[in-house]
Amino acid sequence: MASQSDVAKLANVSFMTVSRVVNGDPRVKPETRERVQRAIEELNYYPNAIARALNRQRAMTIGLILQKLDYVLSEPYISHLIYHIEKALIPHDYDMLILSGEHRNGRDLTLLFKQKKVDGVIILGSQMDDPRIAALSANRNPSVLLHAHSDLPFVSCVDVDNYSIIEYFIDYLTALGHRRIAFIGGDSSVLDAYQRLDAYAACVKKRCLPFEQELVFRGNWSSGSGYEAFLHFNELRPRPSAVIASNDHMAIGFLKAAYEHQVRIPEDISLVGIDDIEMAAFTTPKLTTMRQPMQTIASVAVETLVGAMENRDKPASHIILQAEPVIRDSCGPIPKV
Amino acid sequence: MASQSDVAKLANVSFMTVSRVVNGDPRVKPETRERVQRAIEELNYYPNAIARALNRQRAMTIGLILQKLDYVLSEPYISHLIYHIEKALIPHDYDMLILSGEHRNGRDLTLLFKQKKVDGVIILGSQMDDPRIAALSANRNPSVLLHAHSDLPFVSCVDVDNYSIIEYFIDYLTALGHRRIAFIGGDSSVLDAYQRLDAYAACVKKRCLPFEQELVFRGNWSSGSGYEAFLHFNELRPRPSAVIASNDHMAIGFLKAAYEHQVRIPEDISLVGIDDIEMAAFTTPKLTTMRQPMQTIASVAVETLVGAMENRDKPASHIILQAEPVIRDSCGPIPKV
DNA sequence: CTGTTAGCGCATTCAG
DNA sequence: CTGAATGCGCTAACAG
Numbered sequence: 001m002a003s004q005s006d007v008a009k010l011a012n013v014s015f016m017t018v019s020r021v022v023n024g025d026p027r028v029k030p031e032t033r034e035r036v037q038r039a040i041e042e043l044n045y046y047p048n049a050i051a052r053a054l055n056r057q058r059a060m061t062i063g064l065i066l067q068k069l070d071y072v073l074s075e076p077y078i079s080h081l082i083y084h085i086e087k088a089l090i091p092h093d094y095d096m097l098i099l100s101g102e103h104r105n106g107r108d109l110t111l112l113f114k115q116k117k118v119d120g121v122i123i124l125g126s127q128m129d130d131p132r133i134a135a136l137s138a139n140r141n142p143s144v145l146l147h148a149h150s151d152l153p154f155v156s157c158v159d160v161d162n163y164s165i166i167e168y169f170i171d172y173l174t175a176l177g178h179r180r181i182a183f184i185g186g187d188s189s190v191l192d193a194y195q196r197l198d199a200y201a202a203c204v205k206k207r208c209l210p211f212e213q214e215l216v217f218r219g220n221w222s223s224g225s226g227y228e229a230f231l232h233f234n235e236l237r238p239r240p241s242a243v244i245a246s247n248d249h250m251a252i253g254f255l256k257a258a259y260e261h262q263v264r265i266p267e268d269i270s271l272v273g274i275d276d277i278e279m280a281a282f283t284t285p286k287l288t289t290m291r292q293p294m295q296t297i298a299s300v301a302v303e304t305l306v307g308a309m310e311n312r313d314k315p316a317s318h319i320i321l322q323a324e325p326v327i328r329d330s331c332g333p334i335p336k337v
Numbered sequence: 338m339a340s341q342s343d344v345a346k347l348a349n350v351s352f353m354t355v356s357r358v359v360n361g362d363p364r365v366k367p368e369t370r371e372r373v374q375r376a377i378e379e380l381n382y383y384p385n386a387i388a389r390a391l392n393r394q395r396a397m398t399i400g401l402i403l404q405k406l407d408y409v410l411s412e413p414y415i416s417h418l419i420y421h422i423e424k425a426l427i428p429h430d431y432d433m434l435i436l437s438g439e440h441r442n443g444r445d446l447t448l449l450f451k452q453k454k455v456d457g458v459i460i461l462g463s464q465m466d467d468p469r470i471a472a473l474s475a476n477r478n479p480s481v482l483l484h485a486h487s488d489l490p491f492v493s494c495v496d497v498d499n500y501s502i503i504e505y506f507i508d509y510l511t512a513l514g515h516r517r518i519a520f521i522g523g524d525s526s527v528l529d530a531y532q533r534l535d536a537y538a539a540c541v542k543k544r545c546l547p548f549e550q551e552l553v554f555r556g557n558w559s560s561g562s563g564y565e566a567f568l569h570f571n572e573l574r575p576r577p578s579a580v581i582a583s584n585d586h587m588a589i590g591f592l593k594a595a596y597e598h599q600v601r602i603p604e605d606i607s608l609v610g611i612d613d614i615e616m617a618a619f620t621t622p623k624l625t626t627m628r629q630p631m632q633t634i635a636s637v638a639v640e641t642l643v644g645a646m647e648n649r650d651k652p653a654s655h656i657i658l659q660a661e662p663v664i665r666d667s668c669g670p671i672p673k674v
Numbered sequence: 675c676t677g678t679t680a681g682c683g684c685a686t687t688c689a690g
Numbered sequence: 691c692t693g694a695a696t697g698c699g700c701t702a703a704c705a706g
Contacts, residue, residue, distance in 0.1 A: 001451070003683055014693045019685060027691055046451040050391045051683030054698050059387060061434075069423055073416035083406040086437055095454065097398075098435045100423050114338070114383035116699095117432065224619065253619075260621055282561065282590075284597055340699055351677050356701060364675055388699030391682050453683095678705070683698105690693075 002043035011039035022047055053116075061095045062305060063118040065109065067125050067190075069100035075221065075249060076277040077292065078124065081146070084298030085122065092306050094119075101126075108132060113141045120309045122146060122301055128191045137316075142308035144301050148191045149318070156308060156316040158301045160323045162192060165290045166199035166244065168325055169272050173242045174207060177334035178270060182215040182240035184229040184250050193221075196246050196274070215240060219250050226253025233269075234261060241269060241334045248273035248280045248289055255283055255330075266332035276326050285329035293321050339380035348376035359384055390453075398432045399642060400455040402446065404462050404527075406437035412558065412586060413614040414629065415461065418483070421635030422459065429643050431456075438463075445469060450478045457646045459483060459638055465528045474653075479645035481638050485528040486655070493645060493653040495638045497660045499529060502627045503536035503581065505662055506609050510579045511544060514671035515607060519552040519577035521566040521587050530558075533583050533611070552577060556587050563590025570606075571598060578606060578671045585610035585617045585626055592620055592667075603669035613663050622666035630658050 004022070008015040013032060020028050021036040028036075039045075053059045064085065066072045073079060086096055097118060109132045112118045120142035126133060128148075136143045137152035145157045173181050183200045186193030197216065204211045217232050219225030226245055230253075233240050245251035251273030258265050265271050265285055273280060276291035300319055308314050341359070345352040350369060357365050358373040365373075376382075390396045401422065403409045410416060423433055434455060446469045449455045457479035463470055465485075473480045474489035482494045510518050520537045523530030534553065541548045554569050556562030563582055567590075570577055582588035588610030595602050602608050602622055610617060613628035637656055645651050 005683085015684085016693060017691090019683095020692085023685080029691060032691085044451070046448060048391075048683050049452040049454050050387055050396060051453075051698090052685080053387045054385075054391050054682090054700090055684045055686085057698070064435075069420045073410070073419055079410035079416060082410055082435070083437070086406055086435065095434050095436070097432050098401075098419070098423065099432070100420070111383060114381070115386040116388075117386045223616065227619065256619065256621065279560065282564065282593065284593065342699085352700085353677060354675090356699095357676085360701085366675060369675080385699050388682090389701080391684090391698090392700045392702085394682070676706085678703105680701100680703090682700090682702105685696105685698095687696085688694090690691105 002045040003048070004045075007036065007039045007043055007045050010043060011036045057116075058309075059116055059119050060093060061097055061118050062089065062309075063097045063099050063109075063112050063121040065099050065101050065121055065123045065126075067101040067127065069098070069102075071222075072125055075247075076279065077247070077249075077275045077294070080277075081124070081294050081298055084295050085302060088299045088302035092302070094306070108135065110135050110139045110141055113139065120144070120305045122305060123148070125187075125190050125192070127189045128194060140312055142305055142312065144305045144308070146297065146301055149195070150316075152316065154308075154316055156304045156318065158297055158304065158319045158321070159192065160292055160297070161320050162195040163199040163202070165274060165323050166196055167203050168290070169244050170200070170203040170207065170209075172325070173244075173270060173272070173331065174209070176242075176270065176331060178242040179209050179334075180215065180238060180240040181209060181242045181244060182217070182233050182236075184217045184219045184226060184243060184245040184254065186246040186250075187220045188218055193246055200244065219246065221247055221249060223249045223253030223256070226250030226255075227257040228253075230254045230257035230261070230263075234263065239269070242331070243269060243271050245271065245273045248275040248277045248287060251287055251289070251330075252279060252283055255287070259284075266330050268335055270331035270334075272331060274323070280326075281328070283330075288328045288330045289326050290323040291326050292323050296321055339382040340385070341382075344373065344376045344380055344382050347380060348373045394453075395646075396453055396456050397430060398434055398455050399426065399646075400434045400436050400446075400449050400458040402436050402438050402458055402460045402463075404438040404464065406435070406439070408559075409462055412584075413616065414584070414586075414612045414631070417614075418461070418631055418635055421632050422639060425636045425639035429639070431643070445472065447472050447476045447478055450476065457481070457642045459642060460485070462524075462527050462529070464526045465531060477649055479642055479649065481642045481645070483634065483638055486532070487653075489653065491645075491653055493641045493655065495634055495641065495656045495658070496529065497629055497634070498657045499532040500536040500539075502611060502660050503533055504540050505627070506581050507537075507540040507544065507546075509662070509664075510581075510607060510609070510668065511546070513579075513607065513668060515579040516546050516671075517552065517575060517577040518546060518579045518581060519554070519570050519573075521563060521580060521582040521591065522553060522555045523583040523587075524557045525555055530583055537581065556583065558584055558586060560586045560590030560593070563587030563592075564594040565590075567591045567594035567598070567600075571600065576606070579668070580606060580608050582608065582610045585612040585614045585624060588624055588626070588667075589616060589620055592624070596621075603667050605672055607668035607671075609668060611660070617663075618665070620667075625665045625667045626663050627660040628663050629660050633658055
């Protein structure tokens with residue numbers, strides 16, 4: 001495998017000149033540059049990323065931490081988000097390591113930095129009050145939380161405005177006449193899930209709608225838990241006339257259960273989801289939901305992280321993006337009893 | 338950030354001794370070892386993975402190449418497979434870079450090796466006759482193809498026995514009385530899709546079942562294409578009485594379309610999928626399918642790759658695993674007309 | 675059992 | 691404009 005010295009010999013220059021050519025240093029005589037270029041091509045030379053990383057003290061790699069790899073990866077929303085993250089990293093020339101939060105280095109994320117494996121991390125779906133996040137901040141390791149929040153000084157966050165999402169739907173559903181509005185929460189250890197639930201409670205109270213424990217079902221983001229939510233709500237008397245699911249996946253599970261139990265959506269129960277995953281447009285009825293600005297979330301997260309990696313002392317930024325309602329066919333006026 | 342020399346100073350030894358302690362070299366006096374250990378902990382020292390990689394000429398990183406990141410990642414089957422791959426890598430202490438086949442280095446995968454970024458790659462869903470694969474073999478870059486096949490000397494493959502899968506279903510369906518058995522193919526540029534189609538054609542001919550162009554719908558693995566497949570088959574006269582979908586995702590799309598068009602499964606049409614994704618147990622009716630030995634596929638792929646990385650001259654191995662039928666409720670006897 | 679020397683491939687610094 | 695020296699942090703090979 002050819003190194004700079006090999007190229008240098010062939011081109012009759014010092015390896016330093018080769019280095020300059022490779023890095024586009026302008027102060028190389030065009031003639032020399034061309035000679036070097038030819039040697040590079042002839043030897044099929046490519047810079048050794050590891051040697052470069054050692055020298056520059058930058059791995060040019062970021063870590064994408066997923067708490068529960070198996071589970072989280074199968075969320076269509078997450079997988080698309082990852083796609084956009086990877087894409088956004090390319091112009092910055094960073095690579096992306098996928099790490100399961102539970103597995104390797106499950107205890108201490110700062111290890112990744114101490115070992116110099118990554119220059120920064122993006123964390124998806126972190127638990128609330130995860131002590132590992134605090135450790136990252138304490139070490140000033142560039143970190144961005146996605147769909148989560150933290151007040152730590154060196155941990156940035158990118159999230160959607162969960163309060164507005166819920167508020168929008170509460171308004172929308174009350175405008176249709178609904179008052180008994182139920183809620184399916186996500187995995188409650190995750191902040192996003194918590195915020196949505198919190199927003200639900202706040203909005204419901206603010207509008208003096210019935211707020212009861214049994215109107216809240218604690219799911220875990222999976223369609224299976226949406227299915228169970230239906231079973232639970234279907235037993236209530238009076239039954240809720242509308243349901244807000246914390247993500248589309250659960251809404252789809254709910255839809256399925258409703259179908260199996262001959263409960264019509266939206267005639268009997270109105271239903272909304274959050275995310276606008278691809279499948280939301282293909283359910284029966286088509287799902288009314290809230291489109292997350294995935295691509296923006298991904299690019300903002302990457303830009304924020306790159307900024308933090310290039311300037312370690314930059315204080316954390318907290319960016320809240322707005323979601324956009326997508327009204328389809330899963331909501332209707334409150335049924336006349 | 339502490340280095341070996343820092344530790345060495347504190348422990349009053351040479352950095353070489355520190356290196357030995359870190360690497361568990363037995364020939365260090367226990368007393369000295371302990372002193373070094375304490376210094377390591379006091380300074381919170383961790384070996385620099387990059388320096389180590391440069392020296393050992395091994396990045397301890399593999400690349401997972403996904404042809405179409407956005408699309409492929411959202412396949413539940415794939416995301417679980419990735420989970421298992423990550424898990425299988427941990428005991429070997431390798432990290433995993435996720436790379437989109439289309440993006441970065443889209444043209445030349447050997448670049449990843451020339452740059453020393455990875456020691457090996459696992460390629461998921463490669464196109465058939467992808468020239469990049471040939472280049473990998475020519476350079477003897479350790480590579481494993483998953484759900485694909487190649488006869489190249491230095492490219493190993495791990496796949497399921499597609500022929501047996503199809504044959505099983507053909508037998509199963511003919512035993513139920515079906516003769517007009519239709520087929521929904523996957524993205525035909527992918528070898529797995531091609532093999533399944535090929536197996537379908539071979540089995541159908543062998544059993545003298547009707548084989549017509551219109552009984553084959555070329556999908557692309559997505560549930561949307563399964564939906565379209567239904568639309569297509571539903572127009573045929575006579576309509577096929579059974580359908581084999583090349584994956585569960587398409588089968589689910591088919592199911593949905595059938596429901597919307599008041600065609601009953603399995604009363605009117607029998608349907609089978611392949612993969613046994615989680616959702617297959619939750620559809621209405623529950624989907625009869627073929628369970629892929631995901632975990633085995635992942636671990637075999639990892640072991641194969643690790644073997645190839647540790648012995649570059651090892652010839653490629655071609656491993657074919659068997660899938661296991663999961664009979665649920667989506668098939669029935671041929672309807673009496 | 676421990677230390678010295680050398681070098682992995684590159685880029686920064688300073689000379690020419 | 692180009693080259694020589696130096697070091698990033700670590701380990702392999704050889705000395706002691």
